[in-house]
Amino acid sequence: MARVSDVREQMIEGGIRILERDGVNALSARKLAAETGTSTMAVYTHFGGMTDLIDAIATEAFLRFTRALTEVEQTDDPVADFAVMGFHYRQFALDNPQRYQMMFGTSAESLNRFHADLTATGNPSARADFEVSFDALVAVVRRMVDAGRIRDDGDSVTAGRLWSITHGAVLLEMAGFFGREDRGLTEILTPLTVDLLVGMGDDRERVLESFVKAAARLG
Known part of the structure; x- marks a missing residue:
């Protein structure tokens, strides 16, 4: 089973790829799940929601x-x-x-x-x-x-x-x-x-x- 830190890093990196390729407006739980091979629920499990994920990407x-x-x-x-x-x-x-x-x-x-x-x-x-x-x-x-x-x-x-x-x-x-x-x-x-x-x-x-x-x- 992947460590929580690994999944978080994977999702942040996936979010960065979407951001650079398609712009910040393209960031969504569904698109991130498709990009990283995870689920939309993973966004909420590891970040609490898209706002916190975008904050993690910014950080x-x-x-x-x-x-x-x-x-x-x-x-x-x-x-x-x-x-x-x-x-x-x-x-x-x-x-x-x-x-x-x-x-x-x-x-x-x-x-x-x-x-x-x-x-x-x-x-x-x-x-x-x-x-x-x-x-x-x-x-x-x-x-x-x-x-x-x-x-x-x-x-x-x-x-x-x-x-x-x-x-x-x-x-x-x-x-x-x-x-x-x-x-x-x-x-x-x-x-x-x-x-x-x-x-x-x-x-x-x-x-x-x-x-x-x-x-x-x-x-």
Whole structure:
């Protein structure tokens, strides 16, 4: 007999496949049972219902997103480390568009019910397990400030600015406005980020050197 944890994991993975293939509106107990070879009753047995299952899928999505941002080698160049984190952020969104929309989109099916005002609280989420990815960005912002690369306007609001330009550019790229050949990265997001860092006090040539280092680390 399969362990409860194995069945839960199987159903979460099945739900992620449905989400990415068909969208969040396609998630139903019947469709999940067909996807995983279980029964509709299993949804209620292991999760209590579709709401709790979708929450479990969202939690797993945030865990994977957080790993993508935090599994970045820390070097003596915090701007390069930030650039690597940004590349990973963009790649996660492009590789997992439905999950990204579920996490940060503006539709009724997104997780906006868990949002918080980062300008007031210092974090954009009211759930601790959703805060970790933003905390990683705040940490690298602090390192850039401490290294004298950018001015200190406050860690969380600076992180919010960097997140805003990345999120906006990624959403437009996902929608096809920048093509499908990485020009959204090379001609939009990277120059935009460089301009912001320079505007916050860094030297343009030094920023570009850091981005070259980051690109070399990414292969």
